[in-house]
């Protein structure tokens with residue numbers, strides 16, 4: 001794979017970067033926690049965090065009728081907090097990082113900032129990019145620039161803190177195994193302590209936390225944010241989607257308050273939301289957050305259709321082309337979630353690949369859809385989602401493919 005220096009530092013021991021037997025071992029271990037049935041365990045956390053974020057928005061809407069919303073950022077508040085809690089469990093609430101200036105910052109905020117800064121400095125600092133092109137993975141050690149050094153100091157501090165938290169939890173669980181909970185950290189530690197697994201290292205655990213956080217936070221936030229944008233542009237579809245949620249929940253509680261309705265939502269309900277599922281799929285078709293896979297080097301000569309690929313060539317594939325091909329999707333620019341519901345003919349799996357395909361497909365795809373459905377249900381119950389006509393919207397490909405600027409919609413409290 002073709003990976004940058006920040007990528008190597010953060011993820012080199014993780015599922016994203018390892019290959020061969022090591023990848024198989026890690027994928028098998030992590031895969032167990034991403035089965036659809038296992039994700040049910042994280043559902044209360046997803047609901048709790050979704051409610052926390054909408055409560056904050058409601059407070060801001062106390063004295064005003066409408067508020068401009070940075071949709072992706074708002075959804076990422078949910079996805080980042082969920083990623084943190086699902087990985088570290090209850091421990092996550094108290095993890096703080098000490099900065100050089102003596103200040104402290106919550107680890108959940110620091111990782112977001114670190115990931116943003118890691119990619120920003122490579123994209124904006126030409127000297128750094130040049131150094132990276134010449135020295136590749138060694139570049140960080142050769143004439144480190146001030147900005148680069150400060151970033152890596154913070155990255156080391158973050159990883160050291162994670163290490164301390166993991167070691168402390170390990171001690172607790174060795175003393176009292178009845179404390180084991182269903183979160184990623186405890187599952188790793190259970191494997192080390194009870195099953196005496198010697199292959200799993202602390203670095204692997206830390207890097208997989210960073211990898212799952214990186215791979216799952218912006219992507220899922222973008223998918224849901226973009227769906228909210230399209231709902232703001234299509235009020236009829238929005239109303240129908242809202243009815244889908246209300247029809248499931250209205251007989252559950254006497255109170256028809258959004259908060260009470262949302263509290264009564266069950267994991268099973270999410271399987272009975274065909275329109276909301278189709279809205280997420282249609283957003284993924286039009287604007288796939290991961291527009292391509294990470295580049296791969298061919299390990300042998302191969303003929304693919306008319307292309308002759310030589311061993312060592314860098315190969316990639318872009319999902320946008322097939323997913324916007326008019327032969328496969330008539331009127332491809334149109335946001336039309338019903339195309340997924342009224343499907344008569346079976347489409348090839350290769351025509352819709354936002355989560356990629358094959359053995360290295362997205363391990364977190366079920367979790368992403370569950371989070372997306374939960375967030376949409378909550379926002380539809382609480383707010384009318386109105387368009388922001390003052391903005392010219394463009395599609396933009398950075399680390400993620402998405403819409404820009406982010407203040408795409410207005411939320412208005414539903415009466």
Ligand code: HEM
Pocket residue numbers: 015016027083211212213215216217219220223288289290292293294295353354355356359360361362363364365367368
């Ligand atoms: C809408 C949300 C998401 C999209 C569009 C997405 C997309 C993708 C794609 C296209 C790949 C293949 C990358 C490649 O082969 O180079 C991938 C892999 C991966 N994704 Fe996701 N993803 C999403 C959410 C998540 C979530 C929620 C998690 C975990 C919390 C996650 C974790 C991963 C991991 C660990 C891999 C690497 C798998 C491997 O190499 O075996 N993703 N994702």
